[in-house]
Amino acid sequence: MTKHGCACVFEINFYLQRPSENTIRTINNYQWWQSRRIKLVISVIVLAIVIITLSLVLKFVILAPKKSETTTGTTITTASTPSITTELYSTATTTTTTPTTTTPTTTTTSNEQSVWRQAGNLNHARYRHAASVLTDGKVLVTGGFSGSYQLDSAELYDPTTDNWTLTGNMNIERELHTASLLTNGRVLVVGGESAHGYTDVAELYDPSTGMWTVIATMQQARAEHTETVLPNGKVLVAGGFNGASHLDNAELYDPSTETWTNTSDMNVGREHHTACVLKDGRVLVAGGGNHPYENSAELYDPLTEIWSFTGNMTTGRERHTATVLEDGKVLVTGGAHDQMSSAELYDPATETWTAINAMKQTRFDHTASVLANGKVLIAGGYIVDVLDSAELYDPFTESWIAAANMNHIRTDHVAFVLANGKVLVAGGYDNTAMNAAELYELL
Ligand SMILES: *[C@@H]1O[C@H](CO)[C@@H](O)[C@H](O)[C@H]1NC(C)=O
Ligand SMILES: *[C@@H]1O[C@H](CO)[C@@H](O)[C@H](O)[C@H]1NC(C)=O
Numbered sequence: 001m002t003k004h005g006c007a008c009v010f011e012i013n014f015y016l017q018r019p020s021e022n023t024i025r026t027i028n029n030y031q032w033w034q035s036r037r038i039k040l041v042i043s044v045i046v047l048a049i050v051i052i053t054l055s056l057v058l059k060f061v062i063l064a065p066k067k068s069e070t071t072t073g074t075t076i077t078t079a080s081t082p083s084i085t086t087e088l089y090s091t092a093t094t095t096t097t098t099p100t101t102t103t104p105t106t107t108t109t110s111n112e113q114s115v116w117r118q119a120g121n122l123n124h125a126r127y128r129h130a131a132s133v134l135t136d137g138k139v140l141v142t143g144g145f146s147g148s149y150q151l152d153s154a155e156l157y158d159p160t161t162d163n164w165t166l167t168g169n170m171n172i173e174r175e176l177h178t179a180s181l182l183t184n185g186r187v188l189v190v191g192g193e194s195a196h197g198y199t200d201v202a203e204l205y206d207p208s209t210g211m212w213t214v215i216a217t218m219q220q221a222r223a224e225h226t227e228t229v230l231p232n233g234k235v236l237v238a239g240g241f242n243g244a245s246h247l248d249n250a251e252l253y254d255p256s257t258e259t260w261t262n263t264s265d266m267n268v269g270r271e272h273h274t275a276c277v278l279k280d281g282r283v284l285v286a287g288g289g290n291h292p293y294e295n296s297a298e299l300y301d302p303l304t305e306i307w308s309f310t311g312n313m314t315t316g317r318e319r320h321t322a323t324v325l326e327d328g329k330v331l332v333t334g335g336a337h338d339q340m341s342s343a344e345l346y347d348p349a350t351e352t353w354t355a356i357n358a359m360k361q362t363r364f365d366h367t368a369s370v371l372a373n374g375k376v377l378i379a380g381g382y383i384v385d386v387l388d389s390a391e392l393y394d395p396f397t398e399s400w401i402a403a404a405n406m407n408h409i410r411t412d413h414v415a416f417v418l419a420n421g422k423v424l425v426a427g428g429y430d431n432t433a434m435n436a437a438e439l440y441e442l443l
């Protein structure tokens, strides 16, 4: 019995059985006394168990809401222990503030599982600047407006370090100019507004030296024009504003002779229009102008150097975007003219425009970038207020999907697709010139 009792792991039982071993005669008395003690001990055990379970239950009550608190910190209901609730609220506030302080870079994710992350800041805040992706994958940002004056500074974004470094200054400060990467790896910057007015000065950036060289001046001073690299390597500069009129003049830069020559004039004078190279090598120019906004579009054929009207857009617009999709059609979005959210598609085969679903947000001076998955990312812009909203056009469903909002509101910014698939958005205007840059990436 004793052995059996000792076999019991309960330490209290073992202690109780010791007196029964020593005094066998008075076993009955001891048994009564013992049984009472057992009762006592059992009640103590039961009490202990009750206390343990109570504390466990309390712990669950305390711990469970703590975990779900990040979403709803105010919905905790522990009326029995007010001291605990205050403690809970204090922990709730710390848990909700830490994510915002430790990771200010991430914002809300969209149903596209994408995110905007803060990138390194530009050295100089700027808007109405121009940018191009170099052959080594870096992004060259040039000029722009500081808020009080035009900039001649240029800087390079390195996607591998996520920072910006100043490179050589341009020879002319400018805003509302254009920049494009030539087939020889250099960047051609032309026109814009300088401190001395509309400029015809063109210059070349050499990435190997980081230096700028002024080249032959254009035939026409202009800003708010378009600059398009043709399949033959020449550069078409078209339209714009020279302070007096909306220009129909267009000219060609030949990198092999480093000269400018007039090509035929467009049929319509345009500024703030768009130009893009179709898959067949022709250039589609659309919209632009000012009161009335042009609904017309025309095609430039690099072989004949002739402009010819193509189908009219469904509406007049300027400060819109035009993007060549993977299937060769051209997506045009938004723009200024009655605050537009409308979008349309140009089909080069039929030379016609078809209205598609409107964007979720009315905007102009926004950016459009074709992602690796074929979707088009629309970001920022202006309408009454500067926008932080972004949305995606899905060419396969011809519909618009909300994307995560940018970390900053911005308009008059630049956006470029990097070799790593991310979209870099840099600078712009958020009621003042901005130096903030951010990256859009799919998760
Ligand atoms: C940018 O990154 C490079 C390489 O890591 C580093 O040498 C340079 O100091 C960085 N510049 C800034 C401004 O952080
Ligand atoms: C080129 O066109 C511009 C604007 O129409 C004109 O002022 C200029 O004289 C032309 N250049 C030549 C060489 O014809």
Ligand SMILES: *[C@@H]1O[C@H](CO)[C@@H](O)[C@H](O)[C@H]1NC(C)=O
Binding pocket: 295, 296, 311, 312
């Ligand atoms: C295009 O629109 C203009 C008015 O902006 C109109 O005069 C012209 O006839 C239109 N062209 C076609 C082909 O509908």
